[in-house]
Amino acid sequence: MTIQLTHFSAAFVFALFASIVFGITHRETTRDMLRYGLYCFAMFLGGVLLAGWAMWLVRR
């Protein structure tokens, strides 16, 4: 069984699961875990979008 993800969906899935693990392992309290997980997720996806637009600008 194979799966074909788009580049963005692959980045989304990666960001989601990596952020969950980072949140759980890098903070002490549940609230801090949630906040840090959301922060990591935003950074991952924000970085992807920023890099994507930067490459689009370079290509033009």
Next chain:
Amino acid sequence: MANSTTAKTKPAAAPAQPASLMSIVAPAVGWLIPGAGHIIQRRWIRGGLLFVSIGTLFVLGLMMQGHIYKANGGDILDILGFVGDLGAGGMYITTLAMNWGQGAIAFAIADYGTKFMIVAGLLNFIAVADAYHIAIGKKQ
């Protein structure tokens, strides 16, 4: 005249924690099954989330036709890939035993799959360290 810095008393070092059985078992079980190191210490939700997150990343990597690295002494990137994959523990052993993940990388998403599996292993290393810290009482 005595040096004033020598007169300062050093803070007492924290007493060494005796190595408990859990501090050995939790990391070992956590490496073999992602999240299990937390689950055996009654961190049910954390363990479940770690299992789902790391497991899904690894399985998605396989389904994306990612490549799995075997023990090798060649290219440094291959060695690092092997170290990353090894972190997935039981999933890595099962994958090798079933001879999955051996195809040639033919498209970009397959390369993503390879990275998914390496990152799943590396994340499991972090989870194992976290399970150890819980076992020795450094983290709740």
